[in-house]
Amino acid sequence: MKLYLAAAVLMLVLAVHTAEAQEEPTLEQHFTKFGTQMKEIAEDLADKTKTAFxxxxxxxLGTKTRNWFNDQYEKLKQKMTETFN
Known part of the structure; x- marks a missing residue:
């Protein structure tokens, strides 16, 4: 009788321990979660950077700067054409 009782208690402890072990994430699950978080951060950063640009x-200011650079490029191009022709 004691053997049956000990076996039943052992099975109960094993079942509870197994249930607790399943609740804890494994190393693979930690890495998967970390990868997912990094992907979300990268996508968020990319969206914010795209919006800022x-x-x-x-x-x-961006329009004026772009126009100024275009004017300077055209002047340089014209000067190079006059100099080397």
Whole structure:
């Protein structure tokens, strides 16, 4: 009788321990979760960077700067053409 009781208690302890072990994430699950979090952070950063560049491109300062560089390039190109022809 004691043997049956000991076996039943042992099975109960084993079942409880197994249930607790399943609740704890494994190393693989930790790495998967970490990878997912890094992917989300990278996507969020990419979206914010894209939005920032679009805002700069559409701003008045961005337009004036782009026009100034284009004018300087055209002047340099014209000067090079006059010099080497």
């Amino acid at each position: 679009q805002n700069i491109e559409q701003s008045e």
